[in-house]
Amino acid sequence: MTRFFDSDIFYAFRTSPVAVVSATVTVLMVLAAVFAPLIAPTNPFDPSSLNLMNGFTPPMEPNAFTGDSFLLGTDDQGRDVFSTILYGMRISLFVGVAAVLFAMVLGIFLGLLSGYVGGWTETIIMRAADVQLTFPSILVAMLIFGVAKGVTPVEYRDQMAIWVLILAIGLSDWVQFARVVRGATLVEKSKDYVAAARMIGRSPLTIMVRHILPNVLSPVLVIATISLALAIIAEATLSFLGVGAPPTQPSLGTLIRIGQGFLFSGEWWILFFPACTLLALALAVNLLGDWLRDALNPRLR
């Protein structure tokens, strides 16, 4: 611990106001999402707890029929917007983190493999990556989502939707990880310590995982942070388009889609608060990623 507080990276963090603020916002939001069931006054994902007559209640004003009052108002179904944001953020963050982890593991594995083994393996993996890069990642995610939805039985669709979303976003995102790791592996491969490890008879797998991987991790960390922001936005985009989270379990994107229909009619709060939350979340994570990239880049120090 002491070592961490004394490190260059912590010093860089401490002296960068942007980093401190964005990290604080991120941590707060993650905490709010994790402890949503404790903080939120209602559970918006439980349809039996909803009262339709509460619909369209403005923030901090009592509903004309039921007299109930909500901090940030309610949406068209009578869901408390504040609770829904907390629960929706949970989905957004969970999908984002899981998708990035999935993309990272897959990307690192394929990147290491193609960088270290080379030859046909490399050609196949990297060309596949090139082909995938020519498609916008949101399109790839929609394709995967559509196929997966088609093959899941109806009864499991709601439960599966989140996992399918993770799979779809993860699969659309592994390419960057693979490319960076492969590049870094190519550099590391020719270094003496790798040759030494090979000389003493370490297996290729051990060399890849134990020796090369730790040395290529810092760019991966940067990409992972920036990818997290992108994955959160990708999830919101898919849900906004109506192909993501099921309508009965709204994520931030779903909330924004619902709210968009009420912009002209003056129910601004349905859109405004979820949109602000998404903006703050994505911005904070992105700024953190930017800062991390600068901090880990020795040339910029």
Next chain:
Amino acid sequence: MLRYSTALAMMLALPAAAEDFSFAVTTDPQTMDPHAVNSAPVLGFLNNVYEGLVRRGKDMSIEPSLAVSWEPIGEGSGWRFHLREGVKFQDGADFNADDVIFSYQRASSEEADTSSWFAPVSEVVKVDDYTVDIMTTAPNPIFPDSIANWMMMDSGWAEANGAARPDKEQGNFATLNANGTGAFQLVSREPDLKTVLEPYDGWWDTAEHNLTRVEMTPIQNSATALAALLSGDVDFIDPVPIQDVARLKQNPDVQVIQGIEARVIMLGFDQKEGAAESGQGGADMFLDARAREAVAHAINVPAILQTIMRGNAEVASQLVSPAMRGFSKSNAAPYSYDVDAARSLAQEAGLTDQTISFKCPNDRYLNDEAVCQAVTAMLAQAGMTVSLDTMPVSNYWPELRANNFDMYLLGWSPGTLDAEHPIRFLAATPNAEARLGSWNFGGYSNARVDELLPKIQSEIDDTARQSMLDEVAGTLQDEVAYVPLYVQPLVWGARAGIELTQRPDNFFILRWVTVN
């Protein structure tokens, strides 16, 4: 000099030469083939391009179109139609009795979605080039009323292009091209993107409109459509989001045209026996009438109308609205909202241990997705578990035809404005040969209803007819064949200065549009 300036003033006073008109709809017509899909977006749009023997006027009354007159023949054995002479299709071909025979064969073929219109017809006989006899199996007093959407297609054109029969699934030449006799002709068709019409110079009737080019764009999101109207990108939208009506009325640049549509929104159920074995979707949970009744009592329709519809719709009690002919006054009470009754019925029927797969369109009816979500929540409050799946209408009908549902949302607007229409399509036992029950996705079946339907169709005496309609309405209500929810409001928006006519069947007829 004076003469010249008068002439100039007269020229200036003439209406501007180019009246380009563009409008946005939620649902793109699936096809340009008037016999392939029996749905309002398709028929409504194609009414501008194709014409039938008769047509509906501004007040929905039947008036001559391609037939100048008609009269019953024999003792109710059929109808004789005298065709209009000198009518030309948009490709220049003449319209005559052969085209009527061809259009009958085409529209009543097994491949057509419109075949059930011709269930009462035994045969169509050409008397001479401009006289056609349509024979019915039983006396059918409302037959001319029921064929306003039966559109005439040129036999030569269809056969030359390999479109002699409609093709619902794959599509053919007539899916993307059109050749009617109507006021407008199809210039270009890009599905889900843009469809362009231009006035047909050779139209037999005098044009009332002053349009020179019409562009239709489907905009699925109604808020986006509204933005397009407000910014002047389009001149007309259907529908205006119900939540925006109040604000829009205060805007001097736009006009809101409101009415009550003939369309009843309802819930349907999978009632086919053994559907569970056939694979996807339905368990037999809704075979039990108590299960359907549980749903009926669980839904608080007034709350849906109060919030989602903002007080702009009326509760429905049966498959037609009170404005339709044959509405059953003795069955005008809707199902009561009673959560406790719903809960115990659901438990008795074993509905509470199963997940109900609920399918819903998200671009077909006003606020359809929000209504389905509200229904889901209300059923959950009565102890039922619902898995809601919403989708665009282009995926929706195939999903229903593939039987992938336990429960679904449907809107029905009787094309004949008569209570017999939904019985034929929604309540009669599905029978492809007899062309009955073609939209009865759930397979509701009742022998007495099937027995009464032909009698209703041929009954001339209004009182006797009404008592049979009352009986059917009562049976459907008792057995909870469907759960009628509400009558959909009709809300159109147009730029100020545009004159148009709104009909309760929600057809937007371009020949009545003038741009000032």
